[in-house]
Amino acid sequence: MILKIQQEEYKLPITADDQPDLANIDTFYRENNGNFWVAVDNQVVIGTIAIKNIGNKNATLRKMFVKQEYNRGKDIGVSSNLLLQLLDWAKQENFSRIFLGTTSQFLAAHRFYEKNGFKEMFKWIRSTFMKN
Template sequence: MEIKPYTESPQTVAELVDLIMFCQNTEAHLGIKMAEQADVFDIQRHYQQTGGNFWLAWDKGHVVGCIGLLRVDSQVGVLKKFFTYPPYRGQPHRLGQRLFTTFMAYAKAETALTEIVLDTPAAETRSHYFYEKNGFQQISRQALPVAYAFPDRQSLIYAQGIVR
């Protein structure tokens, strides 16, 4: 298994959409449409050309995980599209932790960001545990330092300062 920055191909986009739709709708029953997530169809413009990045985890030639850093302004980035297929969670793969480590290493070394924020559906308690274990703290929507679009499903907001 390897984690690499996103490069576009029709097959890659199709597999990324499959992963996102499985995690959001088949598994979590959130009812989120891809029309609410147009950024997925232009990763380079939304993530990579703005000073963020987007990574895919590959296993045997197939996308099995992803994570994105959306740079909103010079200080704040957003953790987006953090998904893995269930067999890659926890031991022995720990793919979520590996993707998050890649994300944070880039945020620290390649950007001047001082804070990472994220939104996550209220029902996704597994995600809340992961974020809190990795240093994020839940904040109110009023404390969110930037505005960005997300498909709101009674979302909780989390933030973490970047320490270099």
């Protein structure tokens, strides 16, 4: 699902080999106090989100993807529910800040993150956001 969104929808030249974290989610995300969530509808993955501990009560939000046919918006709420799950979990785990990076192609994602309390920190080819 993630590769399909990256390659077909956003035309990003990225492969599974470029993302070794997806080959071993337990080791990459769940060890060292991180986590990975999957949204499922009728046994089909429709969304993902992950958090990785980077130390000093800081974490990175990664791999937030939702299938386009699930609107990504407020109608169904898959994106919001995934993010709320991650933020609730991060609060319970005492993270102070969550960082994320995204490309300029994901403008709707920029608005989504800002609407959910993230602040843009840097803007070059990639935008970096932070939430306290």
